[in-house]
Amino acid sequence: MHPRVAIVGIAIESSTFTPHRADLVDFVIRRDGQLLDYYPFLREGHPLRAAAEWSPLMQARAIPGGAVRAAAYQAMEEEILTLLRQGGPWDGIFLDIHGAMSVEGATDAEGALASRVRTCVGPEPVISASTDLHGNVTRDLLEAVDLITCYRMAPHEDEMESRERSVRNLLDRVASGTRPVKAWVPVPVLLPGEKTSTRIEPAKGLYAKVAEVAAQEGVLDAAVWVGYAWADEPRCRAAVVVTGDDSQVVAAEAEGLAHTFWQARDRFSFVAPAGTLQECLSQAKQSAARPFLISDSGDNPTAGGAGDVTWTLARLLEDPAIRSGELHAVYASIPDPAGALAAAAAGTGASVSIEVGARVDDRHQPPVLLEGTVEHVSITDPVAGTVALIAVDGLRVIVTERRKPYHRRQDFAHAGVDPALADIVVVKIGYLEPYLYEIAADWRLALTPGGVDQDLLRLGHHRIDRPMYPFDADMDAPELTAVMVPPRH
Known part of the structure; x- marks a missing residue:
């Protein structure tokens, strides 16, 4: 029998330095066939369409803006949780999020959403999250999901490719019945996207290494998040996550990518004059x-x-x-x-x-x-x-x-x-x-x-974890030791 996989998510990039507030009217909410057809790799005729029993429940997406109004977020979250409860049991959940959504009164919106989805569906379904490389990764988010990945290009010409990778990894783990270990390394660097475009070095070389790491034996996926510079939350910073079955390999490779990022921190420059x-x-x-x-x-x-x-x-x-x-x-x-x-x-x-x-x-x-x-x-x-x-x-x-x-x-x-x-x-x-x-x-x-x-120093961050480059330009080198998030059993 084909696995039963639900598709859900809320995606927006939110600046906390703008007076704008995102409301329900700002979101395009897709459900059912409209949501399934949003993904080219899940349309009729594509092999992945026939690989599972897809339940495209609800995914909300908005162009970036300010923090989401609490009532709007709660309405969207409640719809997702209700549909998951009504439609279960599930073999897998494809969680399509951004990673830099801010919600009024919250400090880790995606971590909270993923945790509530996990509580709703229970420990058995494999949850695979797809995110933007300008998102943020917290321990709560990592513990709630089994798999996580992000784009490898900025501009994001590979966003659908990244989502397809997330879905393929999901189906692979549903079929095998095994859960990977995740090695997570927060990197105390926070830079604007215009300084981290993969069109130029050093981001171009850094993200080329991501693909090389992902291709290694014992590794399922590798991802580097630049982080989101225009929100003032403790989670905002760069991060590396390497996922796989060989704990030693994923830890070593995650730490290697993190050190490469750190060593290049003062070479990132604007993508144009x-x-x-x-x-x-x-x-x-x-x-x-x-x-x-x-x-x-x-x-x-x-x-x-x-x-x-x-x-x-x-x-x-x-x-x-x-x-x-x-x-x-x-x-x-x-x-x-x-x-x-x-x-x-x-x-x-x-x-x-x-x-x-x-x-x-x-x-x-x-x-x-x-x-x-x-x-x-x-x-x-x-x-x-x-x-x-x-x-x-x-x-x-x-x-x-x-x-x-x-x-x-x-x-x-x-x-x-x-x-x-x-x-x-x-x-x-x-x-x-x-x-x-x-x-x-x-x-x-x-x-x-x-x-x-683009001048982050004049925006007035006061809630990010310090020290953080470039806010503390002369900070000591961090340890950059991988935090291991074991597989869910």
Whole structure:
């Protein structure tokens, strides 16, 4: 008989340094066939589809933001636990989470969720957790699950590959009836993702070693978590977990990866040349490279920023070369429900005067006034809702009803603008996702303010475990001894 495997999870990356709060409306909740089809490796025709009796119960996913409201989290958790109780018994649980979810009033949201799932289903089912490499790993999380893995690429071009690995490991252990040992090494380093991209060294070499370790005899899987830098919780730090059946091998390899990470700590640097916004704009103006992309990194909604900080937009609106039309720039984007709806109601070609932004995060700049022409309106974007493109002299501003990152060609197409034709494109992002990376003739990372400020030292962490690099740059070398989490019997 095929094993019975349930799919559940809640996934969001949460900054505790933004006033944004994630609510139920921010989550896309998938159930039943919609959830099963979300995973390419579980669709009809794929061998894994026929390898188990799948029960896609409920998985909730949101773009990054602030901490999840307690009531919203409790509603999602209760649905998961209720469905697990009603549908059991289970042979396996595929737990699809992020690793950096913060919940109001909690300090280890994923550890608590995994522990409650374990209590609900009992000791017998194999639980396999798939996470983001920007997640955090605690002892509570490790003890609740039998298997855990994370991405090996940043940007996360391998996220589905990682989830498939999690599922394959799950089915392997259900079939064998054996549980692996886990070797866990917390590493006292906390760096922003923009300094740990696997496109460049030292992260590129570090993650190449992960695959080599995973291929060794006696090892089932290996994973390195960078940790999540924009939450102020004791669990936030880098970590290594090596899973397998040979205790000595997994311990030695976990410690080896941890030492490699620690020794490289001061060689991590920004994935692109970085500077102030003004420095980045000056370089863009002096360059012949077009389009020239600039990351508005401090308010990146894909890392947890509120997305509506107007600090950068205000300065673009004041720039003489852009105001004169000498340079054509695109700003993607600013969420403002009232502004997007007002522009849409005015219609394409209409002149408008509307204030936008800073409805959630107004700590750095108040709302800005857009006095210009509506060039495009869309009401079909499934994430952003109503979208308006407003031209203010040489600047095209994408105003959205709901928070949305602009990463893909179709995102811009919904907004009626082709970024490849602009002189300067400013996106609320850190490192560039593949489409933006491909079209960028040149690129700079602007060190702007917001809930995911790249300057961690000015954010004010006070709850992380210390000492921690780079907060304590001269700290003594840690022991980096593996903590062994034995198999569940």
